[in-house]
Amino acid sequence: MSRRLSPRDQVRVMKRDAYGRLDENSYPLIYRVGPTEPTTPWLVRLADDAGIFRLLCFDFDGKEAGVVSPDLMERAVDDCDALSGLLDRLAIAHVVCQSSGTGGRHIWVALHGGAPAAVVAALAGAAHANYSTLDHGMLCNPREGGARPPLAPHRDGSSSTILRGAVEDLLSPTATSTDLDTLTRVLDQAKPASRPSDTTPSGPIDARYSAHRPLSAWGQGHMATVNGGSNPSWTGFMCLLAAASAGWTLADASQEARTAPGMEHYRTKNMSRGARKPRTEAEATARLERQWAKAQQYSALQAPLGSSRTPADLAELGVIVDTVDDLLTRFRASPGRWGQSEAATSRRTILSAVAYLTLQTGKRTVAASIRDLALMVGLSRDTARRALTALAEDGFLVRVSLSDSGNAAEWRLSTDFSTASRTVASQPLNNPRPPPSSSISARRW
Structure with missing residues (x-):
């Protein structure tokens, strides 16, 4: 079945470590499909060699920092069922799988005629806005985005189990790119409000x-x-x-x-x-x-601040305003630093959230948990955690205190932003001297 599903003649497989274990959830090796299956778990890519998506996999997971959270796993199951119900209402054939023994969910959709990467990326964004447990990265990566197909083994010894739907719907697809456009419009209309x-x-x-x-x-x-x-x-x-x-x-x-x-x-x-x-x-x-x-x-x-509140120290408030203004100026002056990748965009979003809290509270040090910041800006907890860590390492944020006994960690914007090692210059590195205004003036000199 994997051979028939795979849009390419190769799958990616896991690699055992020196002790024969499969501790890393990565698929670094290439394996050409054939009558003999790999000896380790494998994934199929969702797009073909031309970057056209032939398969879609909506991956719902309930892990936090790599550890299964019972609360999040139930949320993932609910998110999966909600999307599955929507696909049923739109008559889009799909298969729902329990991806492993931990309880995660995969929704598979096969496409008749394929779909361009831009169409799938728009769908991925709309779906993630509705379902917070959706890991939509693979749907935004036509080159290497992939997942373990139905019935494929997992490194924990379990396998992907079909809960609803028929494999025949994947092997003989009926869903089209037009169906995906309709699904995207419905999801855009249904996404929860920011407040x-x-x-x-x-x-x-x-x-x-x-x-x-x-x-x-x-x-x-x-x-x-x-x-x-x-x-x-x-x-x-x-x-x-x-x-x-x-x-x-x-x-x-x-x-x-x-x-x-x-x-x-x-x-x-x-x-x-x-x-x-x-x-x-x-x-x-x-x-x-x-x-x-x-x-x-x-x-x-x-909670909104009372309208009658006045700052106790205008000098302190001035420092806060100047710091945030400096930060916003850096966003405008060096857009490449804050938009070159998805990770950079996430860091800018989290940094903006801390700046907002700083202005809202009138305090240079604010308490904000990773979960709260993630909820504020619509990112996953892992993405928010990685962004906070990177911002602290680069000197844009200062962690004043760690989370302790239910109290959120405290953060402060740096008043003297340092130039991080990953900063992208606003001018090209090789910027040649401009030529003289005219050949005559050059000869005169």
Whole structure:
């Protein structure tokens, strides 16, 4: 099946280390497809040699810094089911797989006639805006983007297992590039708003529902979403965020979680294939407490400042404004430094978020967890973590304190930005002296 699916006559395979182990999740070796399968796990590229995508793989993962997070893994399953339901409504044939023993998900779509890289990249961006657990990098890389195909082995000893769909839909594809354009438009229209107060429920509303304590209109809508809507874990967190913003306590949230339609995620667990299983009381309580702590942090981070607040020290505020202005000037003067790659763009985004918090709070040192910054700017936690580390190493950020006992790490913008080793000059390195204005003036000299 891999031979028939692969758009190229080669697959990439893992390489064992000196001890015969497969500890690294990388595929450095090339293996020509044939009747004998590789002895280590392999992946197929999604695009052919001309850069035309023949396959799509939407990879949903629940890992944080390489470690499986139960909360994130459930979110990944919900995200996968939400996209799968959308594909069903648009009549786009697909296959859903559990990618390994840890529970990650792959959605595979085969394309009739292929699709240009630009079309797939636009789809990847729209999908990632809707589903935060989606690793969309492979969909933006027509040269080497790939994934382990259905039924292929995993390095942990498990294999990719088909949960829904038929392999025949991949071997005899019907989806076209036009279908992808339609999917992109639908996802663009459905993506959550950047501010919680502007978000809308992901499903029908139970008009009979009423919260036991005052709640914002947007929070009431999420709380009343029948069965948590198309993405119960996202809806559940929005319910907690609305409750935290309204000044509720954990006891209030626990009481509402027993009956509120939108908090289905804290009562039952997604077992995939459209089924949910009731959680044990201990599991439900622990999950609610963890998510409540995150909702409180995010709510505090997003809380608007009172209009009557005045800075206690105008000199300190002047330093803050000058520092941020210097940073914005550097963004404009050296665009190559901040836009040469996806990683550079992510660093600029995170640095801008810290600058925003600095101005918003009027403090040179701000507390912000990796998760909060990631939520603010729409990046994954791993991407935000790598960006913070690189910015600290390059001297753009100073880590004042580490996270400790539930308290977020503290950061400060550097007041004297140093030139990092990876800085891209705004002028070419080989810049020859301009020629004289005329040959006559040259001879006179």
